[in-house]
Amino acid sequence: MNLRTGVLNLPNLLTLARVAAVPVVLVLLLSDSRESGIWAAAIFGVAAITDFVDGWLARKWGIVTVLGKFLDPLADKLIVMVALIMLIPLDRVPAWAVFFILGREMIVTGLRSIASAEGIVIDASELGKYKTIYQMVAIPGLMLHYDFNWLFGLDWGIFHVNMHNFGIFFFYIAFGLTLWSGFDYLQKFFRVFAR
Numbered sequence: 001m002n003l004r005t006g007v008l009n010l011p012n013l014l015t016l017a018r019v020a021a022v023p024v025v026l027v028l029l030l031s032d033s034r035e036s037g038i039w040a041a042a043i044f045g046v047a048a049i050t051d052f053v054d055g056w057l058a059r060k061w062g063i064v065t066v067l068g069k070f071l072d073p074l075a076d077k078l079i080v081m082v083a084l085i086m087l088i089p090l091d092r093v094p095a096w097a098v099f100f101i102l103g104r105e106m107i108v109t110g111l112r113s114i115a116s117a118e119g120i121v122i123d124a125s126e127l128g129k130y131k132t133i134y135q136m137v138a139i140p141g142l143m144l145h146y147d148f149n150w151l152f153g154l155d156w157g158i159f160h161v162n163m164h165n166f167g168i169f170f171f172y173i174a175f176g177l178t179l180w181s182g183f184d185y186l187q188k189f190f191r192v193f194a195r
Contacts, residue, residue: 012068014057015050022075025040032090041143047079048140077105077109084102087142122185122189
């Protein structure tokens, strides 16, 4: 199989791997243990890296496919939303904030679908890209949750980090960008359809 051609090219396989990671993250977050959090954060981190790698490879190799355009944002939304929803019963994120984030994603996806049906493309904004980056930093921190006092596996004593505080700091930045980019999409949508 040539990984630079066809539907099952390397970027699409990376995206499918991200979709396959969703149930694994879900199962790991059923537990509040430190070990489960470490594994969930590691898998989520690898998935976040593949999000950037698959898009870069698709553009570099000139193999942007319809399947890839559909699956890539779906994979992102699935893994982020599953992680955030599973973090609610662990009391690591406020349910009301996750509700707003989920609502924003549904509204934006709906508006983009309406625009697409009319032959209009509403591209992802820079705000939306920054929102995704902050989410990809915040969520592993919230999964790790506990205090860590190490660097490169060694106990140095001075590198004490509360991962929950780290994660929640970036979560609220991502939350602000989520709302801001949502309003930005609404403005773009109504500007296009007001013509």
